[in-house]
Amino acid sequence: xxxxxxxxxxxxKGSKGNSWVNYNPANNAPLGEIYQATDDEIDAAVNSxxxxxxxxxxxxxxxxxxxLINAANILRSKLQQIALLETQxxxxxxxxxxxxxxxxxxxxxxxxGGMAAGIHGEFFDLKNAFGYTRRExxxxxxxxxxxxxxxxxxxxxxxxxxxxxxxxxFKPSELTPVTALELAKAFMEAGAPAGLFNVVQGxxxxxxxxxxxxxxxxxxxxxSVATGKKIFAGAASQLKQVTLELGGKSPLIIFDDADLQNAxxxxxxxxxxTQGEVCSNGTRVFVQRKIFDSFLKQLKExxxxxxxxxxxxxDTQMGAVIxxxxxxxxxxxxxSGKSSGARLLTGGIKxxxxxxxxxxxxxxxxxxxxxxxxxxxxxxxxxxxxGPVLSILSFDSEEExxxxxxxxxxxxxxxxxxxxxxRGHRVIHQLQAGTCWINNYNITPxxxxxxxxxxxxxxxxxSLAAIQHxxxxxxxxxxxxxxxxxx
Numbered sequence: 001x002x003x004x005x006x007x008x009x010x011x012x013k014g015s016k017g018n019s020w021v022n023y024n025p026a027n028n029a030p031l032g033e034i035y036q037a038t039d040d041e042i043d044a045a046v047n048s049x050x051x052x053x054x055x056x057x058x059x060x061x062x063x064x065x066x067x068l069i070n071a072a073n074i075l076r077s078k079l080q081q082i083a084l085l086e087t088q089x090x091x092x093x094x095x096x097x098x099x100x101x102x103x104x105x106x107x108x109x110x111x112x113g114g115m116a117a118g119i120h121g122e123f124f125d126l127k128n129a130f131g132y133t134r135r136e137x138x139x140x141x142x143x144x145x146x147x148x149x150x151x152x153x154x155x156x157x158x159x160x161x162x163x164x165x166x167x168x169x170f171k172p173s174e175l176t177p178v179t180a181l182e183l184a185k186a187f188m189e190a191g192a193p194a195g196l197f198n199v200v201q202g203x204x205x206x207x208x209x210x211x212x213x214x215x216x217x218x219x220x221x222x223x224s225v226a227t228g229k230k231i232f233a234g235a236a237s238q239l240k241q242v243t244l245e246l247g248g249k250s251p252l253i254i255f256d257d258a259d260l261q262n263a264x265x266x267x268x269x270x271x272x273x274t275q276g277e278v279c280s281n282g283t284r285v286f287v288q289r290k291i292f293d294s295f296l297k298q299l300k301e302x303x304x305x306x307x308x309x310x311x312x313x314x315d316t317q318m319g320a321v322i323x324x325x326x327x328x329x330x331x332x333x334x335x336s337g338k339s340s341g342a343r344l345l346t347g348g349i350k351x352x353x354x355x356x357x358x359x360x361x362x363x364x365x366x367x368x369x370x371x372x373x374x375x376x377x378x379x380x381x382x383x384x385x386x387g388p389v390l391s392i393l394s395f396d397s398e399e400e401x402x403x404x405x406x407x408x409x410x411x412x413x414x415x416x417x418x419x420x421x422x423r424g425h426r427v428i429h430q431l432q433a434g435t436c437w438i439n440n441y442n443i444t445p446x447x448x449x450x451x452x453x454x455x456x457x458x459x460x461x462x463s464l465a466a467i468q469h470x471x472x473x474x475x476x477x478x479x480x481x482x483x484x485x486x487x
Contacts, residue, residue, distance in 0.1 A: 001032030003177040003201055005041050006184040008048035009194030012041065018202075022177060025091030025320035026311050026363040034177050037200035039209065045169050046215050048195030049140045053167040055193045057137050061117035064163060068113030070190035072106040075151075075183070079103070082182050086151060087311045089178045091320035091364065092274050094312050104446070105155035105183070108462070111446045112159035119164060119467060121474075128481040135471040137165030138241065139217040142210040144231070145180065146222040147173035147322055148277040154180045156450075157220045158187075158197055160466035166218075167196050171210060174203045175322055211235055218470070221245070222279070225384075225410075225455050232458070243459035243469050245279070245451055247384045248412030250433065251405035252282030252441060253395075256290040258417035259439075264298045266417065266441040267390065272306060272368045273442065275321045276388035280413035282441055284381055285392045286401050292394045296372060299392070300346050303368050309354030316354070320364040321387055327364040330387035334369055337380040342391070343373040376404055384410070398427060406432045411453030415441045434460075 003022060004014030014035035022031045037045070056064065075082065083097035092101075121133035143157035154170050161168045172180040180199045187197045200206055204227070211219050211234040220243040221231050228244040235242045252270050254263045270282035287295045311319035321327050327350075334348040348369035354360045368388040374381050381391045395401040405414065414433035418424045424438040434452040437443065444450055444462070451460040459469045 003032055003034045003181070005035075005037050005045065005201060006181050006199040007041065007045045007195070008198070009188050011181070015041070020174070022089070022175070023323070024088050025322055026088075026360070028324065028362055028364070031088060031178075034174060034201050036202040037206050042200055042206065042209050042213070045195075045198040045200050046140060046213060049167040049169055049198055050215065052193045052195035053137070053139055056162070056167060056196055057165040059165070061119055061163075064165065065113040065116035067187070067191045068109045068116065068159060068163060071183075071186045071192070072109035072113065074186040074189050075102055075106040075109070078182070078186075082151065082179055084312065085178050085182065087319070089176045090147065090150065091311055091322060093316045093319045095314055095316070096274060101149060101152050104444075105151045107446050108152075108155040108159040112163035112466075115464075115467070116163040119471070126477075129477060129479050131475060131477045134474045134476065135164070135467065136474055138470060138472055139166060140215060141166045141168045141218040141220065141470065142213075142216045143168055143170040144207050144210070144219065144221040144223065145170065145172045146279075147176040148274055148279075150176040151179035151183055153222045154183050156461050157222075158183065160461075161220075161470045162192075162196065164467060164470040166470055169198045169200060169210060169216070171200050171202060171206055174201070177201050207231070208234065211240075214238065217241065218243075220461075220469075228457070241469065243451075243461065244457040245461055246412070246455065246457045247279050247386070248281070248410040248452060248456045249284060249382065249384050249408050250280060250282045250410070250413040250415070251284045251286055251431070252415040253401055253405060253417065253427065254285065254287045254291070254295060255416070255418040255420070255423065256288040257419045258291075259419065260291065260295060260298065262439065263417040264295065264302060266415065267299060268302060270415065270441040271390040272303070272318060272388045275318055275366070276368070277321060277386050278442065280435060280442055280444075282413065282415050283385065283389065283391060284405070285390060286395050286405065287392060289394045289396055296345070296392060300370060303370060304346055306368055307355040308351055308365055308367060309356060309360060310358065313356075318368065318388070321366060322364070324364055326387070327366060330366060330385060330389065333380055333383070333385045333387070333389060337371050337374075337378065337389075337391070340378045340380070341373065342371040342378055342380060345370040345372050348389070376407060382408070398423065402427060402430050406430075409455045412456035413437075413452070
């Protein structure tokens with residue numbers, strides 16, 4: 001299989017000037033070859049996006065919405081096929097791809113498709129005049145995706161952009177080139193004009209080219225803080241609008257009155273879902289001292305029962321991390337935790353066999369790790385690991401844990417578990433994080449804004465809030481009388 005560009009409504013032949021192999025994380029077998037977009041191909045994508053934008057912006061909101069909803073239905077009709085592609089590309093269990101990835105992408109298209117006809121400005125009744133505002137599209141938007149949720153991220157960016165009347169050029173991660181192409185095909189099949197959603201493959205050089213391109217009006221990135229800073233700086237030279245959904249080191253706070261079983265479930269979801277490769281993960285789990293031992297006991301028992309294995313097996317609960325290089329990075333963090341004095345309670349090893357006894361030694365598998373005897377200054381408690389590594393810390397008072405939870409340059413997410421609903425709200429209101437949960441974790445309905453504080457991002461994705469980031473506001477004053485002039 002060769003992964004090239006999708007430009008002006010069709011897959012290109014591509015140029016092999018710069019290419020590399022795409023590997024299956026579960027066995028490191030080649031899936032295909034990725035052809036990096038050339039400068040000429042990027043310019044072709046911009047040209048076709050401009051033509052599509054001129055057509056698309058004249059459509060009514062209802063007309064745009066119908067295309068998005070049609071595309072959502074097409075994704076759902078191909079759920080099994082696209083889920084398998086996502087699983088092979090990313091290494092996550094097929095059960096996740098079926099339940100979350102493709103379905104949440106379709107949900108985004110459907111939500112913003114339904115919203116498109118209702119995008120509007122405001123009316124102002126003035127003295128002998130009136131005024132109104134219009135929400136107008138920006139033009140060509142660039143989306144730059146991450147490798148953990150490839151099609152979901154592509155849809156989260158494309159859906160509001162297209163609903164508002166923009167066109168989009170999307171660059172998937174160079175590690176996961178596959179399913180963005182499926183989204184592009186769905187848009188074409190749904191009736192979008194050629195060039196409305198183009199896909200260009202490549203590494204950071206292609207991303208930088210999109211950021212620098214003078215005809216691209218806005219950039220939306222999901223990625224690391226380091227990459228976000230580079231894009232923010234690059235976009236600033238042309239005062240481009242930017243949305244950044246970056247990383248975190250999020251706190252999950254468990255008070256001693258919490259439902260223990262639910263709290264353990266949330267801690268596992270907040271650390272081990274998608275092999276721990278989730279930006280909003282609650283990797284610092286603070287547990288009030290009174291229930292610390294019982295929480296730790298149940299957490300260890302349940303974690304050790306997680307079924308690691310072939311991601312295409314519907315019974316598998318944890319698959320393979322994205323690459324050999326990323327696996328080595330996670331193991332370095334585990335070694336750092338042990339050398340700094342934290343106790344590795346369980347996991348953190350590369351299994352040779354899966355839960356059915358099948359040899360998985362050729363894949364990028366890692367058993368979920370739990371560290372205890374941690375302190376806030378340890379590297380594993382400060383840096384984003386992006387793998388199945390949970391650090392558990394004890395606390396005594398509400399005031400103490402709030403201060404410790406906020407002691408980070410990140411601010412993407414936070415969670416609180418308590419049966420005292422007043423305390424739940426009180427604590428959440430003091431946590432410096434943009435996306436928060438009370439008595440659950442990592443649930444991201446399309447109706448709610450998603451994004452972070454501090455170095456975890458700029459702007460918001462999803463919900464009505466996304467409309468603000470894909471439109472520009474025009475004010476119009478209309479005089480109903482004569483023009484008064486002192487001249």
